[in-house]
Amino acid sequence: MRPFDYVKPADVAAAVRAVATAPGAKFIGGGTNLVDLMREGIETPDTVVDLGGLPLDGVEELPDGGLRIGALVRNSALAADQRVRGRYPMLSQAILSGASAQLRNMATVGGNLLQRTRCPYFYDQAAACNKRAPGSGCDALDGFNRGHAVLGVSEQCIATHPSDMCVALAALDAVVEVESVRGTRRIPVADLHRLPGATPDVEFELAADQLITAVELPPVPVAANSRYRKVRDRASYAFALVSVAAALEVRDGAVTAARLALGGVAAKPWRAREAERLLVGGPASEESFGRAADAELAAATVRPGNAFKVALARATIVATLRDLTHGGSTA
Amino acid sequence: MTEIRMRVNGVVHSLDVEPWVSLLDALRERLGLTGPKKGCDQGACGACTVLADGVRINACLALAVQYADKEITTIEGLAQGGELHPVQQAFIRHDGFQCGYCTSGQICSAVAMLAEHAAGMPSVVSGSAARAELTDAEIRERMSGNLCRCGAYNGILDAIREVATP
Secondary structure, three states, X not given: OOOOEEEOXXXXXXXXXXXXXXXXXXXXXXXXXXXXXXXXXXXXXXXXXXXXXXXXXXXXXXXXXXXXXXXXXXXXHHHHOHHHHHHOHHHHHHHHHOOOHHHHHHOEHHHHHOOOOOOHHHHOOOOOEOXXXXXXXXXXXXXXXXOOOOOOOEXXXXXXXXXXXXXXXXXXXXXXXXXXXXXXEEEEHHHHEOOOOOOOOOOEOOOOOOEEEEEEEXXXXXXXXXXXXXXXXXXXXXXXXXXXXXXXXXXXXXXXXXXXXXXXXXOOOEEOHHHHHHHOOOEOOHHHHHHHHHHHHOOOOOOXXXXXXXXXHHHHHHHHHHHHHOOOOOO | OEEEEEEEOOEEEEEEEOOOOEHHHHHHHHOOOOOOOOOOOOOOOOOOEEEEOXXXXXXXXXEHXXXXXXXXXXXXXXXXXXXXXXXXXXXXXXXXXXXXXXXXXXXXXXXXXXXXXXXXXXXXXXXXXXXXXXXXXXXXXXXXXOOOOOOOHHHHHHHHHHHHOO
């Protein structure tokens, strides 16, 4: 690993000052992604700013009935929180679908939001990758692209964002609070990650000196009937081929409220707004769910290796909404 | 160099480590505790699993400096007064290993998994249910962060099930 300086500030003000004065600095939360990337020589910070001393590890009630989640809350702690399990079961299930228990015990909410893609060409220094080395090309386009994106892709990059947690956060309209020496900013999670376009190396709507301090969940009554369904190559401990975070309210056979987001299909957690628009007011039937899924997936751009994802996403959306129609938010 | 203090298996150590030294390397190379294994060194196999303040983590993805002032337990610290931990004994009774390389990680992971379950930690198998029974499906899901390339999973499952349901 390339040597670096190490500092451990005691409060948020000192942490954001530490990066403001050191352009090559990176924050470290749990380290489950950054340590790996540093070992591979993909991340090469001059200074690592350890956030482990900051008081950002609580989950608090908001006056409107929402929750404020500190950026350093461990993934396992958030998944186990009774308020999350009761009000936003899709979020607890999404977190528990990701990684392993060991990794969830280490990983923080802020770090999960900012994790990098698991595209194998991004990790392979010998491969062409516009995200790692802008202008070098993309070996995934005509390579092994079974796991790659089908929505919002560009000719420069078809990498996915690997997080499960973020898919649920996007469906729930969560908002990220960001701190820097220039002040406080609030960014909807749905806007935090960028699509690749011509600059796949720019992944976040976030400057290098900005620190995520909290994630706020608004009250989402429909989310009490929600679930997260993940499809992958083995039963556990694998990244999603396709995942669905969905919430549904049905009255007299008609959909009265819906939330839908997809994982494993894009460089960002994919909020399926077109499908939501078509679902609400329509019948709670498999035909209607299928039409909504088709509309959302109509813009898909596939490669030989990942063309199956369109049919898989459609089937997973329909199955998840069908399960929610018949009640029971638990797996 | 950063000087850190760390309590490992009940003994306080003072260590001078570069900030890029992993917790795994500090345990193995500086303290001579070679129970935690370096399998993949990228968080994919679980052979390096140790407990930090009783919580299971992958020591390969941890910087030692992040764990200053923590209480670390490795496989070497599980036995009490010369008597093996019940999970260690069960692994022996049920042949929960073949080559043994993943075993110290499996056992540390299982010890912490049982504590997590007792504390009410949910899993994706039981969803949002209040308290899950430790069925075989539950144990497999909760232990999925520990791979065994010999395929000794049936013995591992038998050993953990025995300790979970005395």
